[in-house]
Amino acid sequence: xxxxxxxxxxxxxxxxREEISQLQAERLQQTVKRCYENVPFYQQKFKEMGITPDxxxxxxxxxxxxxxxxxxxxxxxxxxxxxxxxxxxxxLHSSSGTTGNPTVILHTQKDLxxxxxxxxxxxxxxxxxxxxxxxxxxxxxxxxxxxxxxxGAERLGMLTVPAAAGNSLRQIKFMKDFGTxxxxxxxxxxxxxxxVMQEQGVDPRRDTKLRVLAIGAExxxxxxxxxxxQMMGVKAYNxxxxxxxxxxxVGFECPEQNGLHxxxxxxxxxxxxxxxxxxxxxxxxxxxxxxTLCREAMPLxxxxxxxxxxxxxxxxxxxxxxxxxxxxxxxxxxxxxxRGVNIFPIQIxxxxxxxxxxxNNYLITLTTDDDNDNMTVEVELAEMFTDDFxxxxxxxxxITRALKDEILLTPRxxxxxxxxxxxxxxxxxxxxxxxxxxx
Amino acid sequence: xxxHQLSVFIENxxxxxxxxxxxxxxxxIQIIASTVSDTVEYGLYRIxxxxxxxxxxxxxEQGIGVTMNDVFAIQISNTPGQAADMFDLFSRxxxxxSYMYSFLLQGKGIIVFRTGDTDKTREVISLNxxxxxxxxxxxxxx
Numbered sequence: 173x174x175x176x177x178x179x180x181x182x183x184x185x186x187x188x189r190e191e192i193s194q195l196q197a198e199r200l201q202q203t204v205k206r207c208y209e210n211v212p213f214y215q216q217k218f219k220e221m222g223i224t225p226d227x228x229x230x231x232x233x234x235x236x237x238x239x240x241x242x243x244x245x246x247x248x249x250x251x252x253x254x255x256x257x258x259x260x261x262x263x264l265h266s267s268s269g270t271t272g273n274p275t276v277i278l279h280t281q282k283d284l285x286x287x288x289x290x291x292x293x294x295x296x297x298x299x300x301x302x303x304x305x306x307x308x309x310x311x312x313x314x315x316x317x318x319x320x321x322x323x324g325a326e327r328l329g330m331l332t333v334p335a336a337a338g339n340s341l342r343q344i345k346f347m348k349d350f351g352t353x354x355x356x357x358x359x360x361x362x363x364x365x366x367x368v369m370q371e372q373g374v375d376p377r378r379d380t381k382l383r384v385l386a387i388g389a390e391x392x393x394x395x396x397x398x399x400x401x402q403m404m405g406v407k408a409y410n411x412x413x414x415x416x417x418x419x420x421x422v423g424f425e426c427p428e429q430n431g432l433h434x435x436x437x438x439x440x441x442x443x444x445x446x447x448x449x450x451x452x453x454x455x456x457x458x459x460x461x462x463x464t465l466c467r468e469a470m471p472l473x474x475x476x477x478x479x480x481x482x483x484x485x486x487x488x489x490x491x492x493x494x495x496x497x498x499x500x501x502x503x504x505x506x507x508x509x510x511r512g513v514n515i516f517p518i519q520i521x522x523x524x525x526x527x528x529x530x531x532n533n534y535l536i537t538l539t540t541d542d543d544n545d546n547m548t549v550e551v552e553l554a555e556m557f558t559d560d561f562x563x564x565x566x567x568x569x570x571i572t573r574a575l576k577d578e579i580l581l582t583p584r585x586x587x588x589x590x591x592x593x594x595x596x597x598x599x600x601x602x603x604x605x606x607x608x609x610x611x
Numbered sequence: 612x613x614x615h616q617l618s619v620f621i622e623n624x625x626x627x628x629x630x631x632x633x634x635x636x637x638x639x640i641q642i643i644a645s646t647v648s649d650t651v652e653y654g655l656y657r658i659x660x661x662x663x664x665x666x667x668x669x670x671x672e673q674g675i676g677v678t679m680n681d682v683f684a685i686q687i688s689n690t691p692g693q694a695a696d697m698f699d700l701f702s703r704x705x706x707x708x709s710y711m712y713s714f715l716l717q718g719k720g721i722i723v724f725r726t727g728d729t730d731k732t733r734e735v736i737s738l739n740x741x742x743x744x745x746x747x748x749x750x751x752x753x
Contacts, residue, residue: 559618
């Protein structure tokens with residue numbers, strides 16, 4: 173490794189567009205072959221569509237392939253999508269199963285190595301080197317932001333502190349005592365850390381050696397990023413990942429901070445119209461669809477991420493020609509991402525329906541207040557059941573607690589009179605997202 | 612020994628109160644006393660009127676959240692210290708007042724309240740011969 177090089181993997185990072193296409197064609201052929209030969213789910217799909225691996229000759233041929241959805245992963249739970257025997261797998265990550273079966277993602281040792289390489293490439297790209305101290309203030313366990321950054325930062329050669337999320341006082345002490353130069357966390361947690369620093373009279377510029385922040389796993393706007401940069405006095409780089417691909421590492425901003433480079437030696441990136449599933453022109457917002465090119469344990473073809481974004485360009489002053497995508501603009505399904513937690517409206521509905529005092533109509537509103545993303549749940553009372561304020565407030569508290577147990581966040585619950593929430597024609601509008609990132 | 616009171620759930624938004632009042636107006640129902648207790652988000656609008664059962668039915672028909680409860684109404688004379696003396700009685704008997712409000716009816720002060728222990732309250736009212744108003748004589752007074 174040459175510490176002065178801006179690239180950790182120059183042989184891949186600086187490929188021309190033609191070279192990327194050529195590499196993708198080769199890797200796609202191998203991936204398709206593995207899927208066809210080892211995954212009954214894909215074999216079946218190929219037969220239904222009348223295609224064989226021989227039909228795939230170029231990277232553009234990816235469009236001939238079937239899509240894969242999260243539902244497919246649930247339907248084949250737990251190991252139906254594995255392309256290798258379980259004895260060849262060394263790691264399993266799983267998403268929460270609150271809306272049905274959880275999804276399971278398997279990794280071979282090579283998958284973990286490649287995952288670490290992607291994260292290491294990203295951290296190198298934003299200027300981190302082996303003499304940096306990396307504090308990962310992200311949840312560990314099943315959440316891939318923990319182990320993903322841990323292994324990636326170690327791969328780069330940094331002293332890596334698995335601080336995990338929470339306990340802000342200890343985080344700040346670690347930062348000061350260990351000489352932390354880089355922190356990874358969800359953006360709302362960085363804001364929280366700064367608040368606690370202020371309470372403690374700690375100035376991140378004066379009292380820490382911090383110079384780089386990696387933020388991701390929850391939607392945030394350019395304005396939020398800039399505010400975080402001003403608070404902490406360092407650059408904050410946007411990170412994109414999803415457990416289905418591996419975890420963090422899939423896309424990351426370079427020092428230009430003009431979109432996230434998605435690593436096309438690892439993935440084929442498509443942006444499609446979520447209704448027609450046809451590709452949209454560059455610059456137009458559509459659903460991100462990813463095909464893995466290097467995954468052994470669980471290769472996925474044309475995985476519909478449900479994240480909405482657009483192509484910003486294919487060249488960059490940083491010298492990398494890997495596609496640049498805009499920060500995520502929303503979702504093509506009704507999933508909400510709040511402070512890194514995935515929430516579906518049906519989870520909220522399920523809880524509300526257990527209270528006989530409540531009617532069926534409810535409205536979820538997401539807002540950004542003082543840099544924190546919050547959820548307000550308004551729900552109509554079925555019948556007036558009391559003239560006692562105490563009982564109304566107790567109901568309010570009981571609903572709040574039950575929702576917190578389900579979605580792991582504390583929403584603000586507002587009881588409203590029957591018939592007062594807007595009822596749209598046809599399908600009821602259940603979620604209003606007023607967060608800055610989507611405006 | 613008690614009178615009917617309506618409690619209407621009202622959101623803290625423009626026009627909600629008027630909606631309730633218009634229902635009563637159209638049915639020719641007379642409000643004798645009313646009060647709004649509020650929190651930031653919603654309030655309880657408590658009403659004493661001449662036809663509570665009719666008002667309750669009509670409000671429900673309009674989809675308005677309403678309950679009907681019985682509350683105590685005691686008439687006191689218009690001299691200083693009357694309310695203090697009365698509530699002192701309840702207090703000494705260990706009775707907690709959930710809420711209260713007062714109004715004037717034909718020059719006489721009336722205090723409406725609800726307590727944590729209805730039976731004990733009845734006992735105290737009887738023993739002390741407090742001048743209570745019942746649903747029947749409320750309408751006679753009108």
